[in-house]
Amino acid sequence: xxxxxxxxxxxxxxxxxxxxxxxxxxxxxxxxxxxxxxxxxxxxxxxxxxxxxxxxxxxxxxxxxxxxxxxxxxxxxxxxxxxxxxxxxxxxxxxxxxxxxxxxxxx
Numbered sequence: 179x180x181x182x183x184x185x186x187x188x189x190x191x192x193x194x195x196x197x198x199x200x201x202x203x204x205x206x207x208x209x210x211x212x213x214x215x216x217x218x219x220x221x222x223x224x225x226x227x228x229x230x231x232x233x234x235x236x237x238x239x240x241x242x243x244x245x246x247x248x249x250x251x252x253x254x255x256x257x258x259x260x261x262x263x264x265x266x267x268x269x270x271x272x273x274x275x276x277x278x279x280x281x282x283x284x285x
Contacts, residue, residue: 186272186279192216195237199229202283207270208242209281210235210253217253218270218281225249225263 206221249263
């Protein structure tokens with residue numbers, strides 16, 4: 179597998195507590211700003227493949243909730259925090275460089 183970096187946004191477009199979706203081809207990636215640190219995870223619940231970005235991001239618990247069935251995922255490592263989801267969400271490394279948030283995706 180090879181990896182490449184895609185531009186997510188400028189840092190001033192993603193303030194602490196905010197999130198946005200970027201696309202790698204047909205794959206949606208949710209990027210969140212947790213107290214100045216950016217994290218990226220695939221924008222699909224592992225229970226029903228519903229978009230996580232439709233649910234609330236809670237910076238206090240570092241979690242995103244799937245509005246379909248209420249499963250929550252830790253945005254830092256993708257792990258499922260409660261049923262009905264048990265499998266983690268795929269995460270992607272991020273970096274901030276020259277005022278830009280970048281996400282690493284694998285081919």
